[in-house]
Amino acid sequence: MSEKQFFLASEGDLLALATRLANAVKEKKSEGEAPLTIHLIGELGAGKTTFSRGFIQALGHAGKVKSPTYTLVESYDLTPWQVHHFDLYRLADPEELEFMGIRDYLDSNTIILAEWPQRGKGVLPEPDLKIVIAYADEARDMTIGALTTRGRELLETL
Template identity: 50%
Template sequence: MIDSVYLADDAATIQFGARLAEAVGSQGAVIFLHGNLGMGKTTLCRGVMQALGHQGAVKSPTYTLVEPYEFPGFIVYHFDLYRLSDPEELEYLGIRDYFSEQALCLIEWPEKGQGWLPAADLELNLSEKLPGRCIKWSKNTQKGCMIADRIVNEFNG
């Protein structure tokens, strides 16, 4: 079973994000995005938003911690916890209110929120593999397995 894919450039990362959006559908999920600075986590999120029909810019929510993107009957929350100094800050953000069956939560730097975040359905680890990057995934729930299987089917189809 495939559990990783090589992405040659930003365009391929955006395309992977689009496939991720298609695989999730409107069921909602919690997806952790791991990787060093500059590995393409926000680029992947941009692909998700564009595939869902978002026309505007998709920027990293480094300073705001979360950016909501609303779609008919569905919402995506893009978190970037890089600047979080204490995971307890998430309590003041009202973190529990963001997670529902109608929400896709994409969380960059989830380790910074350890103890305050729900378990991820799927974890994506982005790493450098010159000249591009590699995305490896871990399926943590039945929903995560379904999403990953749909992504694999997209790449095999």
């Protein structure tokens, strides 16, 4: 696995890095590509939803990005992508993803952003990128690990 570390002194830095990753996704776009899966790991309040908001807005969503804590998933049609933002914090069993039709979310040209992915282990797709956000006093440390060829291509641009 390839990894890069980032020190993010502010929320603005976190949003800027999310924008850079979204721009890399736009630059590396190929028609009919397999779903891109990004796992977001960190404690409550670490910045997973903030990162997702910056990423989704950088892909072209002009409205608010709601936390899917209670709905489990919020979807955004951002042509040419369908972005599905999952928050699995409230998931009691990974099989619940099967009951909600997880396979319907995995078409080509789909981007999956999954917070608390460990709660969907075995059902949620393996990640192309694994992003770990940790507190560093008032700032954040972020580690982005690439687990696939596509993930490594995106990581190299950051």
